[in-house]
Amino acid sequence: MKRLISFFILFAILTASFLTPALGSPAVDSTVAAELSLNCVSAILMESETGRVLYEQNADQPLLPASITKIMTLLLVMKAIEDGKLRLDDMLTCSDRAASMGGSQIYLEEGEQMTVEELIKCVVISSANDAALMLAEAVAGSEEVFVDMMNRCARELGMKNTNFENTNGLDDTVTNHVTSARDVAIMSRELIKYDKILEYSKIWMDTTRNGTFGLTNTNRLVRFYKGATGLKTGSTSKAKFCVSATAMRDGMHLICVIMAADTRDIRNAAATTLLDWGFANYALYVFEEADTGELKVTGGVEDSVSLKARRFCCVVPKGSESKVERFVEVRETTSAPVKEGEVVGSIKFNIGNETIGTTDIVTATRVDKIGFWQVFTRIFSYFLIA
Structure with a gap:
């Protein structure tokens, strides 16, 4: 009987260890879902730097995206600028189709003519x-090739759905124009890497055509939500109301995607609720790249090489950032030749007994192997000084 009781106790312990979420892991259970009560078909919350998903609800369900389609349109335009195929000051001419x-x-x-930057x-x-089609035609020559x-x-990018x-996301005549909340978050994460996009996505009101035509942001969160940085809204009668909302607080940039909400206000309320939950429960721990001393080198033109630890960041539970401990491991010596960027150690980051991640310690410069004549010169110089 005692053995049987012991077995069940051991079984319970092991089961708990497997079912207990890891430190800082996304809380997506039914309790949290009920607490958030998001009134939409699908949703996801992602931290932008790490790509860590903090919450999801039907995140892989393919749905009509409406104008958040333009996140991909803008991403390809920014890539074309980055690759030198377009310039911000290029003047483009509107085609009949775009008009x-x-x-x-x-x-x-x-x-009508307008610069690439003004169109963006x-x-x-x-x-x-x-404007979206005008840019697409400039990048690819036609909408078909651009699509x-x-x-x-x-x-x-691994967008599977x-x-x-x-x-543009107009869906009157499409047959299979779909994406998912997860896929929207993935392409949003890529797009906000471009500062020019965030420069404009944070603007509430502006003008074009030398101030004669007013522009108002379709994303009301940029006006009313603390830390809002963008990004893109979308709505049609079929897609309902969608948004990819981005916001930054205390160095943590969150991407919140809401799809197929019944009204604009419900969409905005859902995004606000999910962003608030993310900022209340999580934080971004960041260890910046840093010098970590020197390593002895044998058989090299230099006796030592400088070291540096690579940058590390990780999403952690709110309030635990100050509890992170660092454990450094570096080899005692290395032999020439030494390449720049060669891994010679690591830093392990722990909260309590749990490791939340590691980063490499690498050589900051190269050290060539010493040759015969360099050894001879050193010995000769030593005797001269002596």
């Missing part, structure tokens, strides 16, 4: 469909 776009727009006319501003702030690029980029059919 015929419906939905949200800035009413571009065929033949209009897409980011006012979700202009005509192929969008789908290829989605696959490269996405298929694009146009650049």
Whole structure:
């Protein structure tokens, strides 16, 4: 009988150890879901630097995305600028097709000219469909080729539940234009790496055409939510109301995606609730790259090499940032030749008895192997000095 009791006690302990979430792991259980009570079909909360998912609700369900499609459109435009294929001050001319776009727009006319930067501003702030197509045509020559690029980029980013059919998200005639909350978060994470996007996505009101045409941000969170940085809204009768909302507080940048909410206010309330929950429960621990002394080198032109620890960051439970301990392990010596960036040790980061991550300690410079004549010169110099 005692053995049987002991067995059940051991079984309970082992089961608890497997079911207990790791420190700082996403709390996505039914209790949290009930607490948040998000009134939407799907949602996700992701920390932008690490890509850590903190909460998800039907995050992989393919849904119509409406204008948050333009996150991918803007991403490809920014990549084209980065690759030197476009410049911000390039002047583009509106095509007949771009001028015929419906939905949200800035009413571009065929033949009208506008710079790449001004068009980006209009897409980011006012979700202009005509400006989005104008940019797409400049990058790829046609919308059809650009859409192929969008789908290829989605696959490269690991967006598994996405298929694009146009650049803007209009869904009157599409047959399979879908994405998921997780995929939206993935492409949002890529887009906010570009400072120019965040420069405009934080703006509430602006103008274009030399101040004659007003622009108002479709994302009201940038006006009313503390720390809001963007990013993109979308709505159609089929897609309902969607948003990829980004916000930063205390150095932590969160991406919140809400899809298929019934109204704009419900969408915004859901995003606010999820962002508030994220900031209340999590923080970003950051260890910046730092010098970590020197390492003795044998058989090299130098007797030692400088070391540095690489940057490390990790999402941790709120309030535990000050409890992180660092444990350094470095080899005592190394032999030449030594390459720059060679891993010679590590720093382990712990909260209590749990390791939350590690970072490498690497050599800051190279050290060549010493040659015969260099050894001879050193010995000769030693005797001269002596």
